[in-house]
Amino acid sequence: MNDNPEHSPESNPTPDQTVQNVSVSAESASLFQRADWLSFGATAALALSGYLLTLAPDVTLGFSGIFAAGAMYAGVPHPPGYPLWTLYAWLFTVLLPFSNIAWRVAVSSAVAGALACGIIALMVSRGGIMILQAIPALSLLQEKEARALRLVSGCVAGLAFGFGGGFWRTAVIVHPWPMSMLLFSIVLCLLMKWMSAPARRRYLYAAALVYGLTFSNSQALFAAALGLQVLVVFADRRLAREMCLANSLLFVAGRFAADAGILNGLDTYNEGFDILHNLYCLVGIGSILSCIALIIRTRRALTEWKAVSCSGLLFLVGLAIYLYVPLASMTNPPVNWAYPRTADGFIHLLRRGQYERIQATPRQDRLADQLQLYGEIAGREFGVFYVLIALVPFCFLHRMRARERGWILGLFAVYVCLVLLLIVVLNPSNGRESRETCNVFFSASHLILALWTGYGLVLIGALFARHAANQAAPVSTS
Numbered sequence: 462m463n464d465n466p467e468h469s470p471e472s473n474p475t476p477d478q479t480v481q482n483v484s485v486s487a488e489s490a491s492l493f494q495r496a497d498w499l500s501f502g503a504t505a506a507l508a509l510s511g512y513l514l515t516l517a518p519d520v521t522l523g524f525s526g527i528f529a530a531g532a533m534y535a536g537v538p539h540p541p542g543y544p545l546w547t548l549y550a551w552l553f554t555v556l557l558p559f560s561n562i563a564w565r566v567a568v569s570s571a572v573a574g575a576l577a578c579g580i581i582a583l584m585v586s587r588g589g590i591m592i593l594q595a596i597p598a599l600s601l602l603q604e605k606e607a608r609a610l611r612l613v614s615g616c617v618a619g620l621a622f623g624f625g626g627g628f629w630r631t632a633v634i635v636h637p638w639p640m641s642m643l644l645f646s647i648v649l650c651l652l653m654k655w656m657s658a659p660a661r662r663r664y665l666y667a668a669a670l671v672y673g674l675t676f677s678n679s680q681a682l683f684a685a686a687l688g689l690q691v692l693v694v695f696a697d698r699r700l701a702r703e704m705c706l707a708n709s710l711l712f713v714a715g716r717f718a719a720d721a722g723i724l725n726g727l728d729t730y731n732e733g734f735d736i737l738h739n740l741y742c743l744v745g746i747g748s749i750l751s752c753i754a755l756i757i758r759t760r761r762a763l764t765e766w767k768a769v770s771c772s773g774l775l776f777l778v779g780l781a782i783y784l785y786v787p788l789a790s791m792t793n794p795p796v797n798w799a800y801p802r803t804a805d806g807f808i809h810l811l812r813r814g815q816y817e818r819i820q821a822t823p824r825q826d827r828l829a830d831q832l833q834l835y836g837e838i839a840g841r842e843f844g845v846f847y848v849l850i851a852l853v854p855f856c857f858l859h860r861m862r863a864r865e866r867g868w869i870l871g872l873f874a875v876y877v878c879l880v881l882l883l884i885v886v887l888n889p890s891n892g893r894e895s896r897e898t899c900n901v902f903f904s905a906s907h908l909i910l911a912l913w914t915g916y917g918l919v920l921i922g923a924l925f926a927r928h929a930a931n932q933a934a935p936v937s938t939s
Contacts, residue, residue, distance in 0.1 A: 500586040500615035505579030512571035536794025544785040546637040574632030574639035578623035580646040582615030585915025595862040599923040618915030626842040627904035641679035669772040673779015684882035688875030695867025702755035712745030853917030876909040
């Protein structure tokens with residue numbers, strides 16, 4: 462396949478060209494094509510238009526005032542500091558020369574939210590066509606039909622996420638969550654790019670860096686870490702082997718540190734530690750067993766330690782943005798939460814020390830009720846119709862190639878981690894305040910649902926196109 466975009470099949474199509482003819486190989490230097498970027502641009506523009514039309518005109522309830530003042534003076538608005546978001550929002554207070562500060566910062570939320578929707582559409586457009594290429598019976602669309610299907614499916618998926626109740630509420634006010642979702646979507650997009658050509662490690666390294674920035678903006682998204690590693694397992698077993706080894710060493714070191722009492726000062730949990738402890742042990746033991754199995758299967762060990770070390774280092778570089786927080790505190794801004802210019806204040810800020818200690822889900826029966834509560838919230842905020850369409854790609858797993866199957870299953874691992882771990886830590890109840898908090902954090906898992914919904918729409922559209930083609934085909938007579 463020619464890597465030059467000027468001579469790619471999509472640049473000079475013929476009238477009867479099929480999806481397979483316009484595909485780009487896994488080794489292509491440019492995974493995303495013009496149609497994918499068109500889907501990105503259209504979705505981002507539509508989402509931004511909707512957000513600006515419904516944007517809060519001034520300060521709203523909750524922490525809106527604190528966040529707005531923190532952004533205005535580039536200070537320390539709220540634990541755990543939000544250094545990247547603070548700088549990002551501060552730019553909008555400077556670049557927009559009109560209206561009040563809260564409105565300007567809300568515009569930054571709208572822009573970040575719209576870009577997140579656009580990246581979802583980008584991944585749906587490219588991933589959907591890759592799935593069709595893996596199923597010959599569904600890959601007979603004409604080029605114009607394929608482009609239209611990708612555009613519509615990407616836009617529907619991106620806007621379904623963007624205007625879901627849990628996410629939309631944060632995209633039209635002063636809130637750091639849209640920035641977190643933008644960073645998280647970039648992580649997934651970079652991993653998708655890397656999985657299409659695993660030899661190009663720079664995309665994996667970039668994903669590690671952006672994930673460090675994501676964690677600095679939202680500690681809740683650390684719940685996706687294990688699922689992201691599962692994505693790596695499906696792309697490169699050698700890297701997965703070394704990652705499992707690293708997890709095993711961290712697990713063993715953590716056990717020794719806990720037994721020695723070194724971690725007692727970092728304990729932020731009150732009740733329900735049993736389930737979290739069991740999950741921690743399950744992940745640690747699973748990493749050890751997986752490492753042993755992969756060493757036996759690949760008959761190698763420590764051949765990819767440089768790549769894993771580089772990824773871990775870049776993740777820490779992303780976290781280094783936290784160093785801005787004590788620097789900002791030294792300027793004595795009006796919002797200077799926990800005074801992190803001191804070591805104790807900095808640790809207090811990162812640990813969210815002013816909050817009540819986390820009371821995790823204490824029992825399995827309560828966890829079952831909370832999973833049911835999650836299902837109700839997902840059906841209401843994201844939409845039952847979209848959730849049903851999100852199941853369609855799983856019906857075609859057995860017909861996909863290993864790469865596409867690995868992508869879908871890897872996303873499933875990320876989804877399970879986001880749902881299960883966030884439920885255990887948040888320990889939601891049926892109360893109104895608890896539901897409103899969960900609506901925001903659960904929207905992270907809705908991002909995965911939106912991707913599956915887009916892929917489901919692509920598959921459904923291809924099925925209808927094949928049926929229409931069969932109906933229009935002339936019947937031969939003997």
